[in-house]
Amino acid sequence: MKILTQHIDVPGIETIDVYRQHGGYSAVEKAIKTMAPDEVTEEVKKSGLRGRGGAGFPVGMKWSFLAKPEGVPRYLVCNADESEPGTFKDHYLMMKSPHTLIEGMIVSSYALGANTSYIYVRGELMYVINILEKAIQEAYDKGLLGKNILGSGYDLDLFVQPGGGAYICGEETALLESLEGKRGNPRNKPPFPAVKGLYQCPTVVNNVESIAATSWIVNNGGEEYAKIGVGRSAGTKLISVSGHVRKPGVYEIPLGITVEDFIYSDEWCGGIRDGHKLKAVVAGGSSVPILPAELILKTTNGENRLMTYESLSDGGFATGTMLGSGGFIVMDETTCIVHNTLTFARFYHHESCGQCSPCREGTGWMDKVIHRIEHGKGRMEDIDLLVDVAKKIEGNTICPLGDAAAWPVAAAIRHFRDEFEWHVKHPEEATKPGAVFMREGASWTL
Amino acid sequence: MKVTIDNITIEVEPGTTIMQAARQIGAHVAPPAMCYYEPLKGSGGKCRACLVKVTAGSEKDPRPMPKLVPSCITQVQDGMIVENTTSPQVLEARKGVVEFLLLNHPLDCPVCDQAGECHLQDFTFEHGVSKTRTIEERNTFEPQDLGPYIQLNMNRCVLCYRCVYTADQVTEGRVHGVMHRGDHAEISTYIEKAIDNDFSGNVIDVCPVGALTDKTYRFKNRVWFTKPVDAHCDCGKCSGKVTLWYRGDEVIRVTARKNEWGEVQDFICNTCRFERKKTSDWTIEGPMKVARHSVISANKYGASSIKPAFPLKQAAEQYKQIDDNRDRSFLEPQKQLK
Numbered sequence: 001m002k003i004l005t006q007h008i009d010v011p012g013i014e015t016i017d018v019y020r021q022h023g024g025y026s027a028v029e030k031a032i033k034t035m036a037p038d039e040v041t042e043e044v045k046k047s048g049l050r051g052r053g054g055a056g057f058p059v060g061m062k063w064s065f066l067a068k069p070e071g072v073p074r075y076l077v078c079n080a081d082e083s084e085p086g087t088f089k090d091h092y093l094m095m096k097s098p099h100t101l102i103e104g105m106i107v108s109s110y111a112l113g114a115n116t117s118y119i120y121v122r123g124e125l126m127y128v129i130n131i132l133e134k135a136i137q138e139a140y141d142k143g144l145l146g147k148n149i150l151g152s153g154y155d156l157d158l159f160v161q162p163g164g165g166a167y168i169c170g171e172e173t174a175l176l177e178s179l180e181g182k183r184g185n186p187r188n189k190p191p192f193p194a195v196k197g198l199y200q201c202p203t204v205v206n207n208v209e210s211i212a213a214t215s216w217i218v219n220n221g222g223e224e225y226a227k228i229g230v231g232r233s234a235g236t237k238l239i240s241v242s243g244h245v246r247k248p249g250v251y252e253i254p255l256g257i258t259v260e261d262f263i264y265s266d267e268w269c270g271g272i273r274d275g276h277k278l279k280a281v282v283a284g285g286s287s288v289p290i291l292p293a294e295l296i297l298k299t300t301n302g303e304n305r306l307m308t309y310e311s312l313s314d315g316g317f318a319t320g321t322m323l324g325s326g327g328f329i330v331m332d333e334t335t336c337i338v339h340n341t342l343t344f345a346r347f348y349h350h351e352s353c354g355q356c357s358p359c360r361e362g363t364g365w366m367d368k369v370i371h372r373i374e375h376g377k378g379r380m381e382d383i384d385l386l387v388d389v390a391k392k393i394e395g396n397t398i399c400p401l402g403d404a405a406a407w408p409v410a411a412a413i414r415h416f417r418d419e420f421e422w423h424v425k426h427p428e429e430a431t432k433p434g435a436v437f438m439r440e441g442a443s444w445t446l
Numbered sequence: 447m448k449v450t451i452d453n454i455t456i457e458v459e460p461g462t463t464i465m466q467a468a469r470q471i472g473a474h475v476a477p478p479a480m481c482y483y484e485p486l487k488g489s490g491g492k493c494r495a496c497l498v499k500v501t502a503g504s505e506k507d508p509r510p511m512p513k514l515v516p517s518c519i520t521q522v523q524d525g526m527i528v529e530n531t532t533s534p535q536v537l538e539a540r541k542g543v544v545e546f547l548l549l550n551h552p553l554d555c556p557v558c559d560q561a562g563e564c565h566l567q568d569f570t571f572e573h574g575v576s577k578t579r580t581i582e583e584r585n586t587f588e589p590q591d592l593g594p595y596i597q598l599n600m601n602r603c604v605l606c607y608r609c610v611y612t613a614d615q616v617t618e619g620r621v622h623g624v625m626h627r628g629d630h631a632e633i634s635t636y637i638e639k640a641i642d643n644d645f646s647g648n649v650i651d652v653c654p655v656g657a658l659t660d661k662t663y664r665f666k667n668r669v670w671f672t673k674p675v676d677a678h679c680d681c682g683k684c685s686g687k688v689t690l691w692y693r694g695d696e697v698i699r700v701t702a703r704k705n706e707w708g709e710v711q712d713f714i715c716n717t718c719r720f721e722r723k724k725t726s727d728w729t730i731e732g733p734m735k736v737a738r739h740s741v742i743s744a745n746k747y748g749a750s751s752i753k754p755a756f757p758l759k760q761a762a763e764q765y766k767q768i769d770d771n772r773d774r775s776f777l778e779p780q781k782q783l784k
Contacts, residue, residue: 166627183624188491188519354605354624354631356492357480361546364629368582385579392542395513396494 001228003216003236004209005252008096014131016138019099027215028106028144032152035218040111044214046222048234053079053170053207054285054325055400056309059214065194066112067202075203076109076117077179078211081163081170083122084285085347086327089238090208092250094121094128098135102158104211106144107218109156112204116157119208120175123165132160167351171399172205173197174353185355186399207325209238230256233308237323243330246270258304259283259312260297263330276332279444280415283312284324286344287404289411290337291321293443317411333444336436337419341412342370348405359402362393366409373420376427383420387413449522451475451498452532464517464528465496469707476707477530478540478569480547480654481606482518484709489611490518493604494543495569499536502527514539537573544574550585550629551655552601560656562669562741565708566604585629592622593640595647595661595720600632603657609633609649616713617645633657644683647719651702651710662720663691663699670741674734676703679727683715689734690725697723703734 012018019025031040045060066074078101082090094101101119109117121129136158139145147155161179163169169178173187176198197203213235217225226234233255241248245263247270253262263278264271272278281296282288299305299314306312313320331340349367354360366389369382390406397403413420422437423430430437438445447458451468452475458467466484468476477498482490490496497514505525514536517528530536547566555561587600605624610633613620621642622635635641641649650658672691679686691699700719702710722728736742 168627188516349628352628354627354629355607356494357543357546357604358494360605360629360631361549364585365546365549365580365582372582389542392539392546396497396539396542398491 001236001254002252003225003228004093004100004212004238005097005250008093013097014099014135016099016135016142019097023219024099025103025144027218028103028110029150031107031110031218032150032154037111037113040107040214040218043217043222044111047213047217047225048222048229048232049210049213049217049225050233050309051207052209052213052237052325054084054287054322056323059206059210062194062206063108063112063204065192066204067195068113069202073116073201074112074114075198075201076105076112076114076211077172077175077198077203077205078105078117078119078208079170079172079175079205080119080121080125080208081167081175082208082325083167083170083351084287084325084327085344086242086282086329087240087285087325088242089240089250089326091125091128092240093208093212093238094125095131098132099139100212100215101132101208102135102139102145103215104213105158106139106149106156107214108204108206108211109158110154111214114204115155116159118179118198119158119160120169120179121160121162122169123163126162129160129162136160166353167347168353168399168401171401174399175205176203185353186401188398228254230306230308231310233310233323237307237326239307239326239328241269241328241330243328244273244276244332244335245330246273253307255306255308257307259307260304262307262328269330272330272332276334277444277446278330279333279335279442280331280337282321282327282329282331282408284322285327286329286347287407288322288324289317289320289407290340290415291319291411292415295319295415296321317407318414321411333438333446334434334436337412337416338370338374338423338430341409342367342374344408345370345405348401352401352405356398356402358393359397359405362389362402363405365389366405370409373423374431376423376431378420378424378427380421380424382424383413383417386410447522447524449524449526449528451528452530458522462522464498464500464515464520464522464526465490467522468517468528468530473706475530477517478565478572479518479707480565480569480604481608483606483608483611483652484707485711485713486608486611486615486652489606489608491516493547493606495540495547495573497536497539497543499529499533500526501529540573541575544570545579547604548574548578549580549582550601551604552584552586554602557665558602558656559659559664559669560602560653563708564656565654587632590634591640592635592658593642593646595716596641596650597659597661597664598633599657599659600634601657602655603633604655605631605633606654608652608654609658612649612652612713613641613646616648617643619643644715644717645713647716648702648710648713651704651713654708660699660719662723666698667693672698672742674736674742676731676734677728678731679718679722679729681715681718684718685712685714686718687712688714688718688728690728690730695725697725697728706735 007022041063049059050056168174169184171186174184178184193203236252240250262268278293280292282290300319309323312323345367349363352359352363390410393402394406419437449467477496480493480495496517498517500511502508504523590598625634650660674689677690690697702714
């Protein structure tokens with residue numbers, strides 16, 4: 001079942017003519033000509049679509065929170081600042097089929113009553129920005145954007161804004177600050193963007209994938225969408241797979257398939273590369289807790305773990321993780337978890353905005369300590385120190401970057417403490433190129 | 447609206463923040479503040495020193511808030527119940543914040559002009575532990591010259607953004623700001639431009655630490671050797687209400703007047719601050735009311751006149767339980783105050 005990527009390999013799908021030949025922009029016609037804005041919101045609510053950027057908040061509910069005071073403009077902002085290590089699904093979608101996003105933007109803006117909308121794309125993706133700009137121009141030329149869309153009296157201007165290449169600008173309020181031309185520091189909440197967002201006006205910020213999915217929902221109805229998937233995890237999800245699998249790439253999966261299927265079946269990842277075994281998976285982008293092979297495939301109850309929001313988070317952070325943004329990083333037994341954790345910690349150290357003290361100082365501290373451990377200068381007490389520092393960052397910061405920095409470190413130690421201890425106890429061995437600790441009797445031990 | 451903080455209930459106006467409500471009750475329940483500065487709009491929420499636990503959101507919705515909240519920017523709801531120092535979780539989080547703030551701090555109090563009136567010192571004394579767990583090299587910055595009056599020592603900065611807000615709201619144009627990000631973020635002017643306008647000196651007063659110091663006063667004295675008096679003059683540019691800091695008969699420093707929370711009420715101009723340093727320039731009103739976080743009171747007016755405020759009590763009670771092999775005998779005289 002494919003919704004977003006159904007026609008993605010059709011040659012020329014990036015042009016409006018080919019896109020329309022494959023049923024493109026029918027949702028715009030249906031929504032604008034036959035539906036009231038509230039009806040669109042209602043369909044999205046019924047669909048059970050959840051935010052695909054990471055947090056998984058129901059989109060329809062987010063829309064219904066939007067304040068609608070008289071005489072104040074409302075904005076829809078598409079968060080295309082996808083910068084989480086391991087996540088590259090939005091990039092792929094916008095690059096291959098920009099009109100899928102633009103159609104979703106028109107439908108969603110119509111539902112929210114926004115007359116100006118923005119797509120905030122991370123600055124490194126300049127060529128994607130060019131693709132989007134071209135596609136938007138095509139949509140303007142066909143009367144799908146601009147004044148009086150399809151003769152309905154509804155006006156919409158759509159702009160693409162390149163970011164400066166900061167991870168923090170993917171946080172919705174930092175994104176709004178950046179969009180306003182300021183330093184990308186997250187705002188204190190409340191007020192939430194739904195009340196005071198862009199230029200202090202009510203604003204909805206949604207991920208590319210969430211917005212793109214709304215056109216299918218309009219075309220086929222929310223109930224149809226809700227039928228795909230399992231329970232509260234409705235619909236399909238783009239998963240960007242990287243790491244030691246046979247076929248890394250972006251896959252659109254119906255939520256609810258088992259993780260085992262996803263990794264090993266030929267339809268998706270095709271299994272671990274030859275001669276190697278699965279050691280660990282980061283299931284939703286670098287910020288979610290890493291899980292060892294036995295916990296990612298089965299929950300502690302012995303049930304198969306599914307690719308759903310609920311199943312992946314089963315067991316809380318003790319034995320579970322999160323679906324997050326769908327950045328699925330697979331590691332085989334050749335991966336050193338300490339080195340991997342260092343890479344993540346260094347990233348968050350580099351990307352912390354520096355506004356609030358726990359994150360600003362804590363990310364740097366964790367980076368330096370893990371760096372020492374990785375390079376053979378660790379002390380046994382450093383491991384508990386890391387756990388404690390992570391605990392003191394988590395939940396005490398302005399925005400979720402603090403949590404995102406703390407979770408991977410805490411989880412790596414939770415599940416792979418022996419590996420950290422090995423680095424501390426055997427620094428000479430551990431710092432040899434390619435040296436990896438092999439846990440005795442573990443499923444990934446060769 | 448009724449709000450209960452550390453088991454003390456108070457009636458406040460709608461729109462009051464938890465911090466303001468706590469301050470109305472008094473110093474013993476007021477959370478510490480490193481970045482929040484009431485006269486500066488938009489300040490607060492950054493340092494996380496004032497995190498408190500809300501155990502009941504309001505009368506209508508008595509669910510507790512899931513995370514600790516910054517009391518300086520969280521508005522009270524009717525029937526809200528807040529735990530400040532009565533919550534072990536809050537104290538633990540604050541210990542963490544102290545540790546984070548000191549992580550890259552040079553701890554050069556013995557040569558720092560701010561020592562004795564430093565909010566970071568107070569905060570550390572009240573909420574920190576005296577042992578460090580870090581062995582990493584500290585991040586350092588070169589000292590920067592911000593024109594003829596102001597010296598920036600970025601190593602001491604806690605990035606509270608107060609000076610940024612001051613320049614935005616008090617002066618005519620801001621030429622400095624925060625550059626870079628994360629723990630390499632720094633306060634700086636663009637291409638080392640001098641901060642030059644009539645009210646620039648106020649950034650020194652709002653700085654909670656010794657990052658921004660007065661060049662005309664630098665290294666001249668320790669604050670506890672000085673005698674502050676309130677004075678005023680007829681100034682065309684500002685209110686002219688200041689505090690003069692005497693050493694003997696000499697005015698060695700002029701600052702704006704601060705309230706008991708260390709906040710400037712009337713910002714003063716550079717002429718008053720840097721040029722008028724003779725007693726004959728001023729009309730003396732009388733001795734300054736010494737703020738709670740000042741060490742001056744201890745030396746000049748006798749320890750018996752200070753109330754056994756929260757920090758001393760806290761320290762006397764808690765430092766015994768902490769694994770701390772520092773000499774604590776200096777706390778003994780304070781115990782007699784009870």
